Amino acid sequence: MGIILFDGFCPTCNKWAKWITKRDRRGVFELVARDSEAGDEYLSICPARLKELDSVLLFSQGVWFARSSVTCRVLWGLALHWRLAGLLLWLIPRPLRDLAYDVYARRRHRSNPADS
Numbered sequence: 001m002g003i004i005l006f007d008g009f010c011p012t013c014n015k016w017a018k019w020i021t022k023r024d025r026r027g028v029f030e031l032v033a034r035d036s037e038a039g040d041e042y043l044s045i046c047p048a049r050l051k052e053l054d055s056v057l058l059f060s061q062g063v064w065f066a067r068s069s070v071t072c073r074v075l076w077g078l079a080l081h082w083r084l085a086g087l088l089l090w091l092i093p094r095p096l097r098d099l100a101y102d103v104y105a106r107r108r109h110r111s112n113p114a115d116s
Contacts, residue, residue, distance in 0.1 A: 001030055002060035002077065004070070005042055008033025012108040013056065020074060028077035054105045068097035 004020065007013040017031045032038045034057075042059060043051055050057060050066050058065040058073055065073055068089070075086025089097065 002028060002058050002073070003042055004029050004031050004074065005034045005039055005057040006031060008035050010108060023078045023082065029074065068094065068101040071101070
């Protein structure tokens with residue numbers, strides 16, 4: 001099983017967590033908000049270089065993953081068509097995948113114009 005740590009205060013992250021839960025029929029992942037008691041426990045064993053990243057984190061089989069690598073690995077844990085999508089995403093060099101991930105992560109923090 002993989003433990004996915006996500007930002008529980010982020011609406012985008014919560015939607016993504018619900019998306020995973022809906023498609024994770026085999027129970028491959030456990031979703032944990034970073035800002036929860038369980039999240040604190042996992043973060044206590046997380047490498048320092050990953051703790052401060054603005055990223056979803058995955059802890060699986062004793063290894064930590066961040067950014068686009070999490071996205072790919074989550075897709076690999078779902079149904080066949082999602083696995084294929086994850087494989088296609090994995091073929092993109094990681095620096096480019098992570099750049100796209102970082103751009104998206106920065107945008108999720110912008111306030112919604114409708115909220116103004």
